[in-house]
Structures are given as structure tokens and as C-alpha cells.
Amino acid sequence: MGFPTGISGADLVWRGEVQAMKFGTRFVMPRRIESLDQLDNGAFCATFANGRRVLAASVVVATGVQYRRLPIARLAEFEGTGIYYAATENEARFCRDTEVLVIGGGNSAGQAAMFLSRTARHVRLLVRGDTLASSMSSYLSSRLEADPAITIEYGTHAVGLHGGDNLEAVTIRNEDGDRTVASCAVFVMVGAAPNTGWLAELVALDDKGFVLTGEEAGALSPFATSCAGIYAVGDVRAGSVKRVASSVGEGSVVISNVWEHVRGLGRA
Ligand SMILES: Cc1cc2nc3c(=O)[nH]c(=O)nc-3n(C[C@H](O)[C@H](O)[C@H](O)COP(=O)(O)OP(=O)(O)OC[C@H]3O[C@@H](n4cnc5c(N)ncnc54)[C@H](O)[C@@H]3O)c2cc1C
The missing domain is CATH 3.50.50.60 (FAD/NAD(P)-binding domain)
Known part of the structure; x- marks a missing residue:
């Protein structure tokens, strides 16, 4: 929608990045999250592949899927x-x-x-x-x-x-x-495959590794996972429709849930 002659993935992502930067988003890349832990105070600690860590009150998982390889030499x-x-x-x-x-x-x-x-x-x-x-x-x-x-x-x-x-x-x-x-x-x-092994300790996954959300995860909001404070949107979510527009839409909707969660922590 909006690109009658098409647009390359790289171009689309670059435009999104510039727009998000205008709103103060900080990007850390290229970095892979290798593990996610919950601390005793309820906060989350994400560990990057290079060993650096980031603390967060809430996490939105939007890691999509990675295409399966075949066991062929070379x-x-x-x-x-x-x-x-x-x-x-x-x-x-x-x-x-x-x-x-x-x-x-x-x-x-x-x-x-x-x-x-x-x-x-x-x-x-x-x-x-x-x-x-x-x-x-x-x-x-x-x-x-x-x-x-x-x-x-x-x-x-x-x-x-x-x-x-x-x-x-x-x-x-x-x-x-x-x-x-x-x-x-x-x-x-x-x-x-969604490659969500790094999340498995914290949130419920379906038998293919996609993150369960909403009712299936025993949560009230559609993008909440089985762990309060962690949300999942886009292709990584079990039952998602695997389209750009729906992934972006889910990403924008989930943010009100994130704020609710963060404000709830402030009241606790
Ligand atoms: C060839 C092809 C054509 C397509 N054509 C269309 C189309 O025409 N229209 C349409 O609507 N949809 C199309 N799709 C589907 C669309 O691309 C996806 O639905 C959409 O990109 C999903 O968005 P997402 O944000 O959930 O995941 P992605 O766009 O897959 O983004 C996930 C990101 O998370 C990163 N990531 C993964 N694991 C980690 C980790 N552990 N730490 C840090 N980062 C991580 C990945 O590197 C990636 O950058 C197409 C898909 C393919 C493969």
C-alpha cells in the first residue's frame, strides 16, 4: 500500500529508521540479542552477542523469522x-x-x-x-x-x-x-523458523517456536505474552499473518500496552 511501483526492503527500512529517529528512537545495530533474563525487581536484562547488556522495564519482541538452511556442504x-x-x-x-x-x-x-x-x-x-x-x-x-x-x-x-x-x-x-x-x-x-530459543525460558512458545500471545498465552491483551511486560508482534508471533502492514500495525498498537505496563510499575 502506498508504493504503486514497489520499494526495496532496504529502502523501506531506511525510511522507517529516519522517521523513528525523529521521534527520539535509539538504534543499536548490528547487534543480536543472545539472551533475556528477568531480574528479582521484575526488570528485564537483554544480553547482546558482544556481551553488552541493556536493562528495560518492558520488551517488545519483533524478531521475525529466519529462513531455514539445508545441510549441504559449501x-x-x-x-x-x-x-x-x-x-x-x-x-x-x-x-x-x-x-x-x-x-x-x-x-x-x-x-x-x-x-x-x-x-x-x-x-x-x-x-x-x-x-x-x-x-x-x-x-x-x-x-x-x-x-x-x-x-x-x-x-x-x-x-x-x-x-x-x-x-x-x-x-x-x-x-x-x-x-x-x-x-x-x-x-x-x-x-x-522463528529462532526464539533465547526467549524460551521466559515466555510460552508454540510447538514450532512462535511466541504465544493473547488468550493462548493466558494474557488479556492480544500482543502480551505469558510473561507480564514482554510483548510480541509481527512474524515471530504465533498466528500472525506475515505481512509488512500487519507487523507495523501490531508494533504501533502494542506500544499503548507497554506504556500501561510501565505506568503500572510506577504505581506499584
Ligand atoms: C521474499 C519475501 C517477500 C515478501 N513480500 C511481502 C510483500 O510483498 N508484502 C508484505 O506485506 N509482506 C511481504 N513479506 C513478508 C514481510 O517481509 C514480513 O511479514 C515482515 O517483514 C515481518 O516483519 P517483522 O518486523 O515481524 O520481522 P522482520 O521484518 O523479519 O524483522 C525482524 C528483524 O529482527 C532481527 N533479529 C532477529 N533475531 C534477532 C535477535 N536475536 N537480536 C536482534 N535482532 C534480531 C532480524 O535481523 C530482522 O532485522 C515478504 C517476505 C519475504 C521473505
């Missing part, structure tokens, strides 16, 4: 030079007139294959199972099957990556054995 080496986790205009441009592989059997893999088939010479979709019926919408799998620029290979997975500075070929395996196909781009679309 995967990390080719990330950004042949291994991708998103299919945007940038990657499509890079793949023009080449052979690309998409790994995964869900809707995101299907959408990526459709999108890339417009520019790539050929798209090979590697699916671990022997059908897409239970993992992909039928309208999408029908379109993939009908597209001559796309080949779906069932019961197949990637086992080796080859190349120098850039990816050049991939060894794939199925019940007939291994074969190596030339490819300069592999899109890994095998789902995402």
Missing part, C-alpha cells in the same frame, strides 16, 4: 553468490537466460518458480516428496505443471554444490542415483 560459502532465500527482481535479473533450481514443495517455492520462469531459461523445482498435493495450493501446482519452462522433479534433493567464486553446478539425488546439473542459482524455499 552452502554457506555460496550464500549470496548462488544460494538465495528470496526470489526478487534482483535475483531474477541475475538469473536471466540461465538454468536455476528451486528447492521446496510449498507455496513460496511454487511462487518463486513461477516468478523466475519469466526470466530464467529453465527452472527445475526439486521436491523431496512424491506429490505437491498436500503442501502447495492446487491452482499453483497446476500452473507449474503446465509451464514448459518449469520441470518438477519429485523425490529429489540437492547433495553437492560446485564452483569457484560463484556457484556453477549442483549435484542432485533421486532413487536413480546422483547427477550434476549446471546451475548458477539455487533458491532454498524450505520454510522459516
